[in-house]
Amino acid sequence: MESLAANAVPSQVPTPAKPVNLLQSQPSQFYANLHPILLLSLPLFSFKSLVNDPVNTLLGLTPALAILQAIYCVVCLPSTGQAPPAPHKPGQKKKAGKPAQDIWAKVVPVFLSFVLTFTLSAPILYITVILFGAPLTTHHPHTLLLALHLALLTTPQLYYAHGLDAAKWLQIVSLQLPVDEVYGMTLGACVGAWIGAIPIPLDWDREWQKWPVTIIVGLYFGAIVGKLAGGYVFKGWKIKLS
Amino acid sequence: MEDGEPQSSGSKDLKTENERLAVQFKAQHGLVVAFFVLLLVFHALGIYLFCSGFLLSRLVLQDRSACAAPPVELRYGYTPGSPERGCWHPKSFDKAVVIIVDALRYDFTVPFQPRPGDEHPHHFHNALPVLYETSAQQPNNAFLRPFIADPPTTTLQRLKGLTTGTLPTFIDAGSNFAGTAIDEDNLVEQLFRAGKRVVHLGDDTWHSLFPGYFEPNLTKPYDSFNVWDLHTVDNGVNEHIFPLLEPSMQGRWDVIFGHYLGVDHAGHRYGPDHPAMNDKLKQMDGVIRQIIDKLDDETLLVVMGDHGMDVKGDHGGESDDEVEAALWMYSKKGIFGRGHDVPSEPPATPKERPVGQIDLVPTLAFLLGLQIPFNNLGQPIEEAFVGPGQNKDYANLAEVSRITAAQIHRYQTEYARARGLNDSATSTTSNLWREANERYGAVHAAERVMSDLVEINAYNAYVAYQTENLRICRSLWARFDLVSMSMGITILFGSFAIIAIYAHGIAADRSTLTPLLLGWGAAGTVAGAIIGAAVGLIPDVSLAQTSSFGAAAIGIIATLVGLWPARQVLRLPVPRTFWGGLCMLVTLMLCIGFAANSFTIWEDEQLLFLLTTFGVLMLGSSLGQPDPEDRKLGAANAVSFLAATRLSSLSRLCREEQMPHCRSTYYASATSSTSASWQLGIPFAVALILPSVIKHFFARTRNYNGSAIIWIGVALRMGLALIAGFWVLDAADDGEWFPRAPQDALKTSRVVVAQVVLALAFAAGYATYIWASPPITVKTEEASPEQPAASRPLDPEDPHSDIFTPLNSSPQPRSKLIIFGYANTHGTRYFLLPCAWILALQLVQKPMGQGTLALCMISILNILEIIDANGLRRSPLGPTLLALLGSYYFFKTGHQAALASIQWESAFVPLKTIQYPWSPIMVALNTFGAQILCAIAVPAISMWKVPPKQPGLLGRVAGAMATHMLFYAAIAVATVVEAAWLRRHLMLYRVFMPRMLMAITALLIVDFVGALVALVGVRFSIVSVGDVFGWPGT
Incomplete structure (x- = not known):
């Protein structure tokens, strides 16, 4: 059957995707490096209250995280359809264009990305977290906020950079996209959250083992590590599933 | 495929060639x-070598205490040796x-005391007040203590402890089904030798x-193992005990x-919190x-x-509920x-003033008036x-505990000598012994003073x-034979290496190697x-040990040779793909996790987590398939797999250590072992849905015909319906829905139904298979002439469509042969085997x-389709x-x-009674049903949707089976090593050893x-396909 399947679909292979390059502007480079530090500071400085009152802390962190991610998209990433910045024009005066129009061309996709993150990614990730064994009858706000944070750290940048192209998204979910900063952050966040679940059953009787603190911490750390690794170390790599 | 080869040699040669290939x-x-049997x-x-070292323990001394030989000089010049007056002490x-x-x-046995979270009495409370009442009201006539x-809290082990006064050894735990005579000094033997007439009524253990x-x-x-029978033993004991008490x-x-068994059986059958338990305890109260x-007046009662029972009414382990029994003397x-x-009221909880059973x-x-059994350790x-009364006889108390301690000391000396132990092992006890004797010396010196304080001091010492x-x-006595354990671990590692390679x-093709x-x-x-065996002939060396180690070790080395x-075709057995790496990572994580008691305790949740990880990744991978048909098929099955896995996670039976973070749903309530009435609907739903689902998977590739219809559509459905009926009958019998039905009618019909289902599964199922x-x-069909002359799918867009094979040499007009399926x-041919086994496995499961x-x-079928859609048959x-699935569904x-x-x-x-070997087999089918089902399904991975003349199929099936075993072997090696490593761990017997077992x-x-x-079954499947389609050439 394998051979038949290969014969049956000779074309259809989408054009090989290229890793996303950051915008070349100075603020973009600056913020791209600042972003992980800001992200890290979120759980780090609120860790105590996260342990004491996860629901309210996570609720409070949500806008901050959303804003950080939005700034990252606007400042650092080329939005869908936007031609990649041409690096071979160093002397060009960019700001000579139409700044107002430029801003709107970025704000609208960011807005749409976050609408999709809240209405599409978060519910899907909520179901996924439940599938992984999150409590079914209790802790609903906890799980919901976990899914929200998971969504905010994994998907807005993808919507922003790749749009809603079905073929692209099939590549994203089947791990076939070449690794870059954006995709690395998503993968890192997922792996981090996965690892974050490991200490929960241990009988250390620590407050921080309660749902979903460890996963949140793993999620943030994973996102940051993934972003850095995807941007600097593994850029252009492809995961070979089979 | 060989279809295109020229076949000039004619059909006769083809036939002989086929026969040769079949042979x-x-x-x-x-x-x-x-080869798999060799593994x-x-x-x-x-495992034998490891267990014989790990489950070892005590040396049984054959010495007997004698009535005339007390271990120490007796006080007040009491003359020992007369059973009439009392051997070592007046009786x-x-x-x-x-x-x-x-x-x-x-x-x-004690009045219910409300606690926060447990405000109301359960069925087992306040139903047996006589022990507490008498002890509180007539303290001189009775006392009650935990x-x-x-x-282990099994009856056989407990009876040994209660009559010999010594500690049980774990190797005996397994012998509850076939008890053997006690060959050390014990009370019953002493009574017999002292000429007492001993009568026994009840439990035949x-x-x-x-x-x-x-x-x-x-x-x-009376037969003790019909745990579903609450009354026969008790009524029998009553029938015979009261006439004996007549003057x-x-x-x-x-x-x-x-020995009454009704309370125990009520616990096993219903759990403690059930009206039947209440009735039983009230009956005991009356008795x-x-x-x-x-x-x-001259008789002691x-x-x-x-032993006790856990919240489900079972026992055997060492949880508090299981070890806390009651003792009452009157x-x-x-x-x-x-x-x-000490107040005259009995302790309110078993945590206060408990005594040991050996006491x-x-x-x-x-x-x-008997001598203390030689091996006794109790006080x-x-x-x-x-x-x-008020004048306590502390002198008497000090004297009996001195004699007891002296006997223990004599035993210890003898034991150390027999075992060749040096003094350092017993130095603390030696000091305590000396100190106690000094205190007692003080009693002697002050004998005339009659100081209670001095007597109490001596007693305490x-x-x-x-x-x-x-x-x-x-x-x-948790003594481990490290040599034997290391031998076992070595063998397990060696065989693990063989399977891995x-x-x-x-x-290359495994089957040729x-x-x-x-x-x-x-x-x-x-x-x-x-x-x-030759080495074993040397004295002081165990023959069984050396010959088994020799056989396994040299066998493994020879296999490697x-x-x-x-x-030339060997390579390092390391993962080379993403999936292989993930499988190894997950297995390794589980193996390491078993070194921690928390991970062992929460294994069920981890398996859900890991299976979901696989499910999500397989969903993603399927969505990345280039062929839309594969994509759709893979994704749909992955979603079904995820849903089935999470849905089944709702069925939980919590272990004690998981409380209070777990709620059992497997039975009607956390303190029962019967199913809720709504659960009786589940088997009917299964009978309705499961055959249709299997049919769907067969029908997708047009394989739902012939024997498949007969077995899946008719026999399986009928069998599952019978099973549903069985469990209704069972519930009716349990709940006494028909009190006027003739006795045993329900039980008999239930047993008959079960036997019919088993016959259907194994006789009819295997015959079909x-x-x-x-x-x-x-x-x-009439073919149009321009059809090409090679096999190809009818619909090129659909890889699962039917294959068209024209008959090569047929004259005009050409007819084409369409093979559906x-x-x-x-x-599908092989999958009839799991379909037969599922029937037997379902029968022994609770609803x-x-x-x-x-x-x-269903998940197994999902996995087969996902693997096909992703082309991962050889992964x-x-x-x-x-x-993983088998381990998960075990829970x-x-x-x-x-x-x-x-x-x-x-x-x-x-069955109505215990019958060997059937009863243990049924328990094994129940316990490891999921693992058995998954193991049988393994060959299907290599056989699902492969062409009929697939060369090297057997080798791939063998490889898949070896990979499957590799997982279990890894877990076994890990838990064995960890149990050996953690042999002094507090949780050894509670967590690590059960997991290892x-x-x-x-x-x-x-x-x-x-x-x-599975592998034997593969033969019939491949031969029947080979007979129809011919054999792939070598």
Whole structure:
């Protein structure tokens, strides 16, 4: 059957995707490096209250995280359809264009990305977290906020950079996209959250083992590590599933 | 595919060639099965060696205490040697009635006390008040104390402890089903030798322990293992015990042992919190009151539980609920008392003032004037010797505990000598012994002063000696034979290496290499056994140990040597793909996790997590398939797999350690072992849905015809409906829905239904499986001449569409032959085997377990489709995933890695009484049902949707099976090593050892089923396909 399947679909292979390059502007480079530090500071400085009152802390962190991610998209990433910045024009005066129009061309996709993150990614990730064994009858706000944070750290940048192209998204979910900063952050966040679940059953009787603190911490750390690794170390790599 | 080859030599040659290939396949297949049996032998030998070192313990001394030989000079010049007056101490009673109420937990006997979260009495509360009442109201006549059992809390082990006064050894735990006579000094033997007439009524375990000691005419044993029968034993004991208590029967007996089983059986069958338990306890209350009425002044009455029961009503382990039994002594003589500052009311909870069960032995011995059994480690119970009233007889108390301690000291000296121990092991006890004797010396010096304080000091010093001695014995008798354990671990590692290389280190057709490995391996095993046996002839060396180690070790080395000629095709058995790496990572994580008790305790949740990880990744991978058909198929099955896995996770049976973070849903309530009435609907739903789902998978590739319709559409559905009926009958019998139905009518009909289902599954199922032809249909149509002359799918867009094969040499007009179901001939043909087994496995599951096992079956089919859609047939993903699935559904069918979760009652599904070997087989089918089902499904991975003339199929099936075993072997090796490493861990017997036992049992069962059910089954499937389509050339 394998051979038949290969014969049956000779074309259809989408054009090989290229890793996303950051915008070349100075603020973009600056913020791209600042972003992980800001992200890290979120759980780090609120860790105590996260342990004491996860629901309210996570609720409070949500806008901050959303804003950080939005700034990252606007400042650092080329939005869908936007031609990649041409690096071979160093002397060009960019700001000579139409700044107002430029801003709107970025704000609208960011807005749409976050609408999709809240209405599409978060519910899907909520179901996924439940599938992984999150409590079914209790802790609903906890799980919901976990899914929200998971969504905010994994998907807005993808919507922003790749749009809603079905073929692209099939590549994203089947791990076939070449690794870059954006995709690395998503993968890192997922792996981090996965690892974050490991200490929960241990009988250390620590407050921080309660749902979903460890996963949140793993999620943030994973996102940051993934972003850095995807941007600097593994850029252009492809995961070979089979 | 060979279809295109020119076949000029004619059909006769083709036929002989086919026959030759068929014979060749059968020979190769037999050798592959034999090789897997050899692996099973290696595993069994390794496990035997490890267990014989790990489950070792105490040396049984044959010495007997003699009536005339007390261990120490007696006080006041008392002359020993007269059983009439009392051997070592004046006796208090001539006769005794000892009643054992099996599984009488302490909280059954004391008034209910509300606690936060537990405000209302349960069914088992306040139903047996007589013990508490008498102790509180007549403290001189009775006392009641918590009675702590030494685990394992099985009746046989407890009876040993209660009569010999020594600690149980773990190797005996397994012998509850076949008890053997006690061959060390014990109370029953002493009574017999002292000429007392001992009568026994009830549980027949006594007769296997003490054969020939009971009065043959008066004794009435009853079968103890029909745990579904609550009344036969109890009514039998009542029928015989009351006539014996009549004055006319005085003089016919001296000691009666009456063993009631109803409470225990009510617990096993319903759990403690059930009206049946309430009735049973009330009946026991009445029985005890009646015995009190008939008792004369010279007779001692003892009522005790041999162990408790857990929240489900089972026992065997060492949880608090299981070890906390009750002990009550009563006599009309009024000789009992309470120590200093002890209230006359019995303790409110079993945590206050408990006594050990072994303490009964010296207590009874002194009260009845017997010598203390030689191996006894217990101490006399204070209440029995301190005397009634205000003037406490501390001198008596000090004297009995001094004699007891002296006997313990004598035993210890003897034991150290027999074992060749040096003094350092016993130095603390030696000091305590010396100190106690000094204190006692002070008593002697002050004998005229009669100072209570001095006597109490001496008493306390002897108690301290006894307690410390007991503590040392406990730690000492968990003695591990490290040599034997290391041998076992070595063998397990070696066989693990063989399976790893066989599964992943051979870059060629495994089936052609197997004969070589088998030849070397078998020859090495035989040679090793002979060499080992020769070494074993040296004295002081265990023959069994050396010969099994020799056989396994040399066998393994020889198998590895057998790989030498194939060194060209060998490679390092490491993962080379994403999926292979993930499988190894997950297995490794589980293996490491078993070193921590928390991960072991929460294994069920982790397996859900890991399976979901696989499910999500497979969903993603399927969505990345270039072919839309594959994409759709893979994704749909991955979603179904995820949903089935999460749905079945709702079926939980919590182990004690998971509380309070877990809620059991497997039974009607957390304290019962019966199903809720809504759960009875599950088997009907399964009968309705499961065959249709399987049919769907067959029909997708047009394979739903012929035998498939007969088995899946008719027989399986009928069998599942019968099973549903069985469990309704069972519930009706349990709940006594038809009180006027003739006795046993329900039970008989239930058993008949179960036997019919088993016959259907194994006789009809196997007959169908063996003689079925492949589930394909052939149609002939007029062909248009321009059809090309090679096989190809009818619809090029659909890889699962039917394959069209024109007949090559047919003259004009050409007709074309359409084979429906060509695409999945092998897969569906083989899958009839799991379909037959599922019926038998469903029968022995509780209703909830049937629902989850059906989900397991569906998940297996999902996995097969996903693997096909992703082209991962040769990846380790499938076999490893099935192993994870089997382990996961082990938990979802109401089990835990704890001895208490074994559903012993499944032995009674098709039988009314225990019958060997059927009863243990039923329990095994119940316990490891999920693993068995998954192991049987493993060959389907390599066979699902492969062309009928796929070359090298057998080798791939063998590889998949070896990969599957590799998972279980890894878990077994890890848990064995961890149990050995953590052998001094507090949680050894509670967590690590049960997990280790589960892992090695699962390994042996999967080895066995994999070789003798799955691989043997592959033969019939491939031969029947080969007969129709011809054989692939070599």
